[in-house]
Amino acid sequence: MSEQPGSPARPGEGPEERPEPRPGDRPPARGxxxxxxxxxxxxxxxxxxxxxxxxxxxxxxxxxxxxxxxxxxxxxxxxxxxxxxxxxxxxxxxxxxxxxxxxxALTAYLWTELSGYQTCLSDANTHTDKDTCRTRYFPKIEKKMHLPAGSMDRYGDFL
Missing domain, CATH: 1.20.58 (Methane Monooxygenase Hydroxylase; Chain G, domain 1)
Known part of the structure; x- marks a missing residue:
């Protein structure tokens, strides 16, 4: 076995296989x-x-x-x-x-209106009944949230 400059003494200890750590490098987290x-x-x-x-x-x-x-x-x-x-x-x-x-928090604040609206919707049989639920409960929600009248109309299918 010839000992030449730059050749590894044992396998796996060459400079190409073990890079030098740079300052500031942290070892990677494992496990x-x-x-x-x-x-x-x-x-x-x-x-x-x-x-x-x-x-x-x-x-x-x-x-x-x-x-x-x-x-x-x-x-x-x-x-x-x-x-x-x-x-x-x-x-x-x-x-x-x-x-x-x-x-x-919003659900707790609007609990009575939302539960009444959901009960009304579950009892509704026709689209006219669903519209009646909206006209009954949406103004209550708007009043409680200090929203302008009619602003809840675009969220009818969301609730």
């Missing part, structure tokens, strides 16, 4: 920390998505994204690594949590 960061991102995305369609689940997923995201960041900091997706998961979870909380 559970990395997975936890991605888990926080997925939970945050689902929290934001469900905030529009099923807001009680958005509350739960938003809180879960925040808790898991902060735990992932703390674990990554302790391991001197990074937790990819944790910060984005925290941001999305916060947005989903805020939207869901606002939806819950």
């Amino acid at each position: 559970p920390v990395e997975r936890t960061g991605w888990r926080a991102l997925w939970l945050g995305g689902f929290a934001l998505l469900t905030a529009f369609f099923f807001y009680p689940l958005g509350l739960v997923l938003g809180v879960a994204a925040l808790v898991i995201g902060f735990r992932a960041r703390r674990a990554a900091r302790a391991a001197h690594g990074i937790a990819p997706g944790a910060v984005a998961g925290i941001a999305l979870g916060t947005a989903g949590l805020v939207l869901s909380a606002m939806s819950v």
Whole structure:
């Protein structure tokens, strides 16, 4: 075995196989920390998505994204690594949590009007009955929300 300058003494120890770390580089997070960061991102995305369609689940997923995201960041900091997706998961979870909380608050505020409107719609048999429900409950919602008269008419199919 010839010892030439630049040749590795043992296999796997050559300069092309082991790059030199640069100053400021952190070792990549491996294992559970990395997975936890991605888990926080997925939970945050689902929290934001469900905030529009099923807001009680958005509350739960938003809180879960925040808790898991902060735990992932703390674990990554302790391991001197990074937790990819944790910060984005925290941001999305916060947005989903805020939207869901606002939806819950609005539903609680308008509970009597919305439940009366839904009961009226479930008892309606014809389109005329549904229009009667709208003319009875939409002005109540507009008054409670301090909206101009007739502004709820364009949201009839949404409710």
